[in-house]
Structure formats: C-alpha cells, structure tokens
Amino acid sequence: MKLKIKPHTRKSFLTYALVIAAFTATQIYISSGSASNMFQGLLVPFCVYSIAAASLNLTVGILGELSLGQAGFMCIGAYSSAIFSVVTKDTITNVWIRFPIALLIGGIFAAIFGVLIGIPVLRLRGDYLAIVTLAFGEIIKNVFAALYVGYDSKGLHFSMTSQGDLGLEPDGTMLIKGALGISGTPKDSTFVIGFVLLLLTLIILYNFIYSRTGRAVMSIRDNRIAAESVGLNITKYKLITFGLTAFLAGISGALFSHNLSILQASKFDYNLSILILVFVVLGGIGSIRGSVIAAIVLTYLPEALRKTGSSLTNYRMLIYSVILIVMMIFTSNAKIRGFFSAQFMKLKRLVIKDKTPAVKEAE
Amino acid sequence: MAFLDNLINGISLGSIYAVIALGYTLVYGIAKMLNFAHGDVIMVGGYVIFTAMTSWNLNPYLSVLVAMIACTVLGITIEKIAYKPLRQATSLAVLITAIGVSYFLQNIALIIFGEKPVTFTSVVDLPKISLFDGKIIIKSETTAAVIISVLIVVGLSLFVNKTKSGRAMQAVSEDKDAARLMGVNVNRTISLTFAIGSALAAIAGALLCSAYPVLSNTTGAMPGIKAFVAAVFGGIGSIPGSMIGGILIGVIEIMGRAYISPQLADAIVFAVLIIVLIVKPTGILGKKVSEKV
Numbered sequence: 331m332k333l334k335i336k337p338h339t340r341k342s343f344l345t346y347a348l349v350i351a352a353f354t355a356t357q358i359y360i361s362s363g364s365a366s367n368m369f370q371g372l373l374v375p376f377c378v379y380s381i382a383a384a385s386l387n388l389t390v391g392i393l394g395e396l397s398l399g400q401a402g403f404m405c406i407g408a409y410s411s412a413i414f415s416v417v418t419k420d421t422i423t424n425v426w427i428r429f430p431i432a433l434l435i436g437g438i439f440a441a442i443f444g445v446l447i448g449i450p451v452l453r454l455r456g457d458y459l460a461i462v463t464l465a466f467g468e469i470i471k472n473v474f475a476a477l478y479v480g481y482d483s484k485g486l487h488f489s490m491t492s493q494g495d496l497g498l499e500p501d502g503t504m505l506i507k508g509a510l511g512i513s514g515t516p517k518d519s520t521f522v523i524g525f526v527l528l529l530l531t532l533i534i535l536y537n538f539i540y541s542r543t544g545r546a547v548m549s550i551r552d553n554r555i556a557a558e559s560v561g562l563n564i565t566k567y568k569l570i571t572f573g574l575t576a577f578l579a580g581i582s583g584a585l586f587s588h589n590l591s592i593l594q595a596s597k598f599d600y601n602l603s604i605l606i607l608v609f610v611v612l613g614g615i616g617s618i619r620g621s622v623i624a625a626i627v628l629t630y631l632p633e634a635l636r637k638t639g640s641s642l643t644n645y646r647m648l649i650y651s652v653i654l655i656v657m658m659i660f661t662s663n664a665k666i667r668g669f670f671s672a673q674f675m676k677l678k679r680l681v682i683k684d685k686t687p688a689v690k691e692a693e
Numbered sequence: 694m695a696f697l698d699n700l701i702n703g704i705s706l707g708s709i710y711a712v713i714a715l716g717y718t719l720v721y722g723i724a725k726m727l728n729f730a731h732g733d734v735i736m737v738g739g740y741v742i743f744t745a746m747t748s749w750n751l752n753p754y755l756s757v758l759v760a761m762i763a764c765t766v767l768g769i770t771i772e773k774i775a776y777k778p779l780r781q782a783t784s785l786a787v788l789i790t791a792i793g794v795s796y797f798l799q800n801i802a803l804i805i806f807g808e809k810p811v812t813f814t815s816v817v818d819l820p821k822i823s824l825f826d827g828k829i830i831i832k833s834e835t836t837a838a839v840i841i842s843v844l845i846v847v848g849l850s851l852f853v854n855k856t857k858s859g860r861a862m863q864a865v866s867e868d869k870d871a872a873r874l875m876g877v878n879v880n881r882t883i884s885l886t887f888a889i890g891s892a893l894a895a896i897a898g899a900l901l902c903s904a905y906p907v908l909s910n911t912t913g914a915m916p917g918i919k920a921f922v923a924a925v926f927g928g929i930g931s932i933p934g935s936m937i938g939g940i941l942i943g944v945i946e947i948m949g950r951a952y953i954s955p956q957l958a959d960a961i962v963f964a965v966l967i968i969v970l971i972v973k974p975t976g977i978l979g980k981k982v983s984e985k986v
Contacts (some may be wrong), residue, residue, distance in 0.1 A: 396788050450971040457727035460788055461921060462970060465963035468918075476956040490954065509956075600914075604792060611789060648800040654793030655775055662782035 342536035345619040349532065352626075353525045368633055374589040376626050377524030378582045381531045383609035383621040385578030390607070391616030392539055393571045394551030396460040398603045399447075400579050402467030405598035406443050407436030407580025408587035409474055409506070412515040415588065416505050417481055419516055429518040433527070433584045440580025441573045443470075448572040453565070467603055474595035479506040511594035512587065519589040527585060528622070531578055535618050538574065547571050608650045611657050694828055699951045700944065705835035705904060707943020708842035712897040713920030714927065714935035715849060716890035722866045722930035723886045726784070729791035730771060732917015733798035734891050738764045738898030739908045740806060743813055753816035760895040768891025769884050777880070795914070802910035810909035813902040834904040841896065846936045849889075853932065862886060866930070915959070919946070922966040928979025937977055 356373065359365050382400060389397045411432040422428040451462045478489040482502030489495040493507060506512050538544050547567050549557040558564055587593050609628060613620030632646050660666055713735060720728045738760040745756035775794050779787050819833035853859035864872040865882045873879050901916060902908050919942060927938025942962055949961035969976065 390785070394783070394785060396785050398792075447967075451967065454970060454974065457721075457784060457788060458925070458970060458974070461727065461918070461925075462967055464918065465922070465966050469960040469963050472957055472960040476954060490957075604796065607789070607792070615785075645800075645804070647796060648804065651793045651796035651800060655790050655797065658782075658786045658790040658793065659775070659778045662786035663778040664781060666778070 338536075338540045341619075342532070342540075345532055345536070345622070346529065348619070349525070349529055349622065356521070372630060372633060373521040374519045374524050374585065375629055377521070377528045378586045378589070379606065379609065379625040379629050380528050380622040381582035381585070382579055382606050383613065383625040384528075384531055384535055384618050385575045385582070386606050387610045387613070387616065387618055387621045388535060388538070388571055388578075389575045390610050391614075391618075392544065392547055392551065393568060395568075396607075397463040397572075397575065398460050398600070398607070399463035399467035399470075400575075400606045401598040401600070401602035402463075402470035403440040403444060403576040403579035404583030404586065404602070405467075405470050405474055405595060407440040407583030408593060408598070409512065409583075409595070410439040410580075411436030411584035412512045412587040412593065413479060413486075413505055415516050415518065416503075416512070416514055417486070419514075425516075425518050428516075429523065429588065432518070432588065433581050436584030436587075437577040437580040440583065441577035444576025444579075445569055445573045448569050448576075449565075464600065464603070467598075467600065471595050471598055474506075474598075475509045477506055477595075478504075478508050480504050509594065509596070511592060511596075513592045515587055515591060515593065517588065517591065519585050524585055527581060531581075532618065532622070534574075534578070539618070543567065543570060605650070608654060612653055615661075694825070695951075697829055699947050701829070701831060701835060703944030703947035704940055705832075705838050705943070706947060707923075707940035708838040709897055709900045709904065709939075710916065710920045710923045710943050711842045711936045711939025712838075712845055712893055712900065713916060714924040714939045715845065715932065716893045716897070717921050717924040718927075718929055718932065718935045719849075719862075719886050719890050721924070723862055724772075724776065724883050726776065726787045727791060727921070728887075728890070729788070729917075730794040730798055731890065731894060732913035732915075732920070733795050733802075734764050734768060734771075734894040734913070735898040735901060735917060736802060736908070736910060736913035737767060737798060738895035739813065739902040739912060740802060741895070742816060742899055742902070743811060743908060746814060746816075753814075753818065757816055757895065757899045760898065761892045764891040764895040764898075765888045768887040768894070772884060772887040777883075799910050799914065806910065808909075810907045810912075813906040813908045815903040815906065816899050817903050832904075834900070838900045838904065841900065842936065842939070845893065845896070846932060850932050858882070858885060919959075919962055922962055925966060925976055926969050928976030931976070931978040934976060934978035 360370065382404060386397065386400045389395055414435050415428060415432045418428055422431075447463075447466050451459060451466075454462065473490075476490050478491075478493050478495070480487045480489075480493075480498040480502050481504075482498050486505075487498055487502070493504065498504070503514075505514075539548075546557070546562050547570075550562060550564055550567055554564065583598075606625075609625040610621050612628065613622070613624030628650075635646075660670070713731070716731050716734075717728065720726065720731070741760040741763045742753075742756045745751040745759045746753060751759065771794055775790050776787065779790055815834060817833050817837040819836050821833055822831040822836060823829075824831065853862060861872070861877045861882045862885070864875065864877050865879055869879055872882075897916075897920075898913070902912070920939065923938035923942040924935055925938070926941060927934030927936070942965065945965055946958050946962050950958040953961065
C-alpha cells in the first residue's frame with residue numbers, strides 16, 4: 331500500500347527536519363572546538379528571534395493584520411519571567427523546574443495582555459490596528475522603563491516614581507530599577523532549551539495553521555465578509571490568533587531575558603518590532619519556515635560582517651528598509667509579479683525540455 | 694500660573710501637531726493609506742533648513758521656502774516610486790512599504806548627518822508677548838505656531854472647498870473610479886495631495902525644530918506618530934478635526950508631563966488613542982463610512 335502524506339504534513343516535517351539538522355550540525359561544530367565565541371553567543375538570540383518572527387508571521391501572514399507591538403509582548407514576557415526567576419532563585423534551585431515555569435509565566439502574561447489589548451482593537455482593521463499595536467508597544471516600553479520593583483519578606487513592592495518610594499525593608503532586594511532595567515536574572519537560557527522551544531513553537535504553529543481554527547483564520551484573511559456570512563465568529567478567531575502570537579512572543583522574551591544578566595526596557599523599542607517584521611517579510615509572509623531562516627541569517631550576517639570590519643554594518647538598517655520596499659513592490663504589484671512568474675515559467679520549460687546534466691545541476 | 698504656562702505650551706505643541714496631522718489626514722483621505730514616512734519628511738525638512746541656514750547662509754524665511762520645495766519634490770518622488778505601484782495592493786503591503794520608506798529616510802539622514810544631534814537655530818523672528826506683568830511670557834515660537842497653523846487650516850479648507858483641484862481631491866476621496874469617469878485625473882490629484890502634505894511637513898519641521906531646537910535623524914518619528922493620533926482623535930479626513938485633535942493631544946501631552954509623570958507622557962498620549970478608538974473610532978469630527986461588499 332502506498333503511504334499517502336498530505337502536502338502540508340510533508341511541509342511541516344521538512345521544517346522540523348531542517349531545524350533538527352541545523353541543531354545537530356551546530357552541536358557537532360561546537361564540540362569540534364572551532365566555533366568562535368561570537369558564534370556561540372549568537373545561538374540563543376537565533377532561537378529568540380526565530381520564535382518571535384515565526385509567531386509574528388501568524389498574525390501577519392495567516393491573519394493578514396499588521397502588528398507592530400511584537401517587542402511589547404516580548405518585553406512583558408521578559409520582565410514577568412525575570413521577576414519570577416529572581417524571586418525564586420533561592421527557593422527553587424533546580425533550573426529544570428524553575429526555567430520552564432518562568433517561560434510559561436512569560437508566555438501567559440504576554441498572552442493575557444495580547445487578549446486584553448485585542449478585545450477592543452481587533453474590531454479595527456489594517457492601518458488602525460497597526461498604529462494601535464505600535465502605541466501599545468510604546469506604552470509597555472515606557473511603563474516598564476518607569477517601573478521600580480523590589481522584594482522583601484513582605485512580598486513584592488511596586489512603584490512608578492522612584493526607588494525610595496518602594497518602602498523596602500533594609501534587607502530587601504531591588505528587582506527592577508526603572509530605566510536601568512532588570513539585573514541579576516539567572517542565566518538559564520541555553521541553546522538546547524532554545525532549540526526545544528523553537529521546535530515546540532513550530533509544532534504549535536503548524537498544527538494551528540492546518541487545524542480547523544487555522545483554516546477559519548485564513549478564510550477571514552482572504553475574505554472577511556464572506557467568512558462572517560458563513561457564520562464564523564471573526565472576533566473569536568482574531569483573538570485566538572493574536573493571543574497565540576503574544577504567548578509565543580512572551581516566551582521568546584523570557585528566553586531573551588534569561589540570556590542576559592542586565593536588561594533594559596529600552597531594548598524592546600519600535601525598532602525591534604520592525605526588525606522582526608523585516609524577518610517575516612524577507613522570509614516570506616505566511617511562510618513559517620522562511621521566517622525562521624530569515625531570522626537566523628539576518629541575525630548572523632551583521633555580526634559576521636562586523637567582525638570582518640566591513641563598512642556594510644553602517645548600512646544595515648538602510649539595506650533592511652530597501653528590502654522592505656522592494657519585496658513589497660515585487661510581490662504585490664500585479665504587473666511586476668506577472669513579469670517574473672512568466673520569466674520563471676519560461677526558465678522552467680527550458681529546464682524540462684533540455685535535459686543535459688549541466689542544466690540539471692543548475693536546477 | 695504654572696497651569697496657564699503649561700496650557701500655553703500645550704497649545705503651542707498642539708498647533709505643530711495640527712500642521713503635521715493635516716498631512717496625514719489629506720493623504721489618508723485621498724490615498725486611503727497611512728503614510729508612515731510623513732514624520733520623517735518633517736525631519737528632512739528640518740535638516741534642509743539647517744543646512745540652508747548654516748552652510749549656505751540663507752535668510753531663515755528663504756530656508757523654509759527651500760525646505761518646502763525640497764520636501765514637495767521628496768513627497769512626490771516617494772509617492773511615484775514606492776506607493777504608486779501598490780495602488781491595487783492590500784493595505785498590509787502598503788503599510789509595510791510605508792514603514793520601509795520611513796526607515797529609509799531615517800537611515801539616509803543618519804549616514805549623511807551622523808548620529809550626533811545638531812542644534813537648530815530658530816527661524817521665527819517675532820517679539821515675545823508678556824502677560825500679567827511678565828509673569829507669563831509667550832515665546833515667539835508659540836505665537837508663530839498658533840498663527841501659522843490657523844492660517845493653514847483656514848487656507849486649506851478654502852482650497853479644498855472652493856477650488857477645482859480641491860473639489861477633485863474630494864471626489865477622489867469619495868470614489869476613485871467615479872471621479873475618473875467624471876474626468877478627474879486621479880494620479881495627478883494624488884500627487885498634488887502628497888505635494889501639499891509634504892510642503893506642510895516642511896513648515897511643521899520649521900516650527901517643531903524652532904520650538905524644540907534639537908535635530909536628529911529620529912526627530913520626526915515620535916511627533917509624526919503622535920500627530921497621527923491627533924488626526925484620528927479629531928476625525929481622520931477632516932481638516933478642522935486635525936486642528937482640534939492636534940491642540941487636544943498637545944495639551945494632554947504637556948499636562949501629563951507636568952502633573953502625572955514625565956516618563957509616561959508618551960504612554961498617556963497613546964492611551965488616549967486606544968480609548969478614542971474604542972469609544973468613537975471615527976474621532977470627534979469624522980463621519981462613519983460603511984463598507985462595501
């Protein structure tokens with residue numbers, strides 16, 4: 331009997347296989363001892379940005395709405411998980427128990443905010459949603475940058491004005507010092523955990539997209555009015571998607587904060603949201619695998635170029651902006667896209683007709 | 694007295710937001726897109742004025758004129774290269790392109806003028822107004838911002854309602870295809886809208902940099918986004934709405950900075966946006982547009 335595999339199953343398993351292969355190759359590379367410090371330092375950021383980009387692609391590619399608040403959700407995940415870890419550092423000494431709880435806390439807090447912000451604003455579409463998510467990201471960043479949190483025998487103390495306002499006992503510890511950020515987070519993030527999280531993210535995303543819910547979300551993207559008229563609850567599906575994006579972004583933020591001993595809220599600014607959007611756009615809107623690849627390549631390249639002392643690093647953001655514009659014009663303008671697909675068909679026909687080995691290799 | 698001082702500062706900042714918001718409102722009304730790069734055109738205008746005044750030793754008013762011409766050309770070029778190919782595309786694609794343009798302008802400015810902010814010399818040359826025996830002094834920049842923004846709102850309203858080109862803009866905003874059938878040149882009208890919006894951005898740049906004399910490559914970004922909030926608050930597509938929204942946002946921001954928390958002033962402005970969109974998504978003067986299937 332011939333085994334029948336659905337095309338999307340093949341697609342998702344190919345992605346899992348690619349990620350696992352990349353992980354194995356990296357582990358072999360590291361154990362060979364020739365990996366540079368720079369490369370090893372990038373391993374966790376690879377996972378952080380991949381998860382953030384893949385989850386943003388759920389909102390941008392599958393739901394078809396632009397969210398510019400990804401950094402805000404990452405910020406919530408980073409801060410909430412870091413507070414938990416610092417507080418329980420001495421009581422839960424086992425990293426394998428403490429860190430997963432911290433990650434979950436990061437994800438859940440981000441998801442709560444995602445749904446809270448989603449309820450009122452998801453009625454809006456397009457430009458308004460983009461600007462509101464941007465506003466939300468800025469609010470989160472500003473609030474966390476003005477936040478002071480301390481911890482003593484009476485529990486957590488919060489203040490929005492100053493350190494002295496906390497009323498902390500003399501033996502209490504400061505967790506968040508306003509604009510100076512969080513310090514003393516245990517360095518729990520490792521490449522192995524990052525890899526496992528990335529794989530889990532991909533499994534969640536692929537299963538979501540090809541589920542009944544995922545198909546409903548895509549139908550809303552393609553024709554909202556038609557989807558509504560066949561009885562789909564638009565708000566519910568949008569909230570689910572938005573919440574899941576926020577949850578995964580929160581987890582990536584938690585992974586991020588446990589990789590650095592000091593973390594300021596200003597790191598989670600508008601530029602980070604845009605950077606993640608660039609990963610999504612370059613990897614292909616709607617392609618989860620593309621987002622992961624783009625996130626890794628675009629995180630690695632600038633660092634590698636910086637090492638060679640190339641002047642290209644100064645132009646990095648400029649190049650990103652050109653990528654955004656050119657990608658959009660090439661993929662969204664019917665005439666230009668038609669021209670390229672015609673050229674591609676011609677090439678394909680040429681390759682199929684002419685079966686010389688040279689061409690086959692080029693293929 | 695401190696309250697009155699803050700109120701005056703708020704109105705001053707609000708008038709500048711109003712001028713920026715007009716650019717958003719015009720473009721949003723006609724091209725149905727959020728021109729993310731509008732704030733960065735302000736920054737470009739600021740740098741042109743700065744260069745004209747310091748390097749070419751031009752008279753301040755002439756420098757503003759040069760900046761208006763430069764920004765108009767820039768606005769039309771952006772529209773032709775980046776936005777025109779996407780007339781039929783999804784709003785997602787247009788929005789991402791606009792963000793790309795915004796980033797492009799910021800980073801070009803970064804490469805040309807460097808990271809270090811420059812100190813801007815005020816272009817306004819008016820006498821200060823002293824009230825209550827000098828207890829309150831209205832700066833010349835404030836007077837200029839209020840007078841210019843009122844003049845622009847009145848002039849623009851007259852232009853849109855009384856001239857042929859202005860009515861063509863209204864027609865395109867209402868229904869692009871019908872306007873084309875009635876003999877309106879849609880592409881030219883859209884270009885005209887971008888030209889007016891960008892010229893206004895140059896004026897806004899002059900006012901903004903005169904009132905807050907620090908100019909860097911990100912100078913325009915935050916005021917741009919806040920001015921969009923103002924445009925939404927006042928009712929997007931409405932010219933008097935921009936003025937009302939601008940003044941309100943300016944006053945809210947300054948009051949928030951003075952009486953709540955300096956760090957949270959931006960957050961308060963954005964919270965206003967979220968509240969407005971929940972309570973009255975069309976803004977104060979906006980009209981409801983029903984969606985066609």
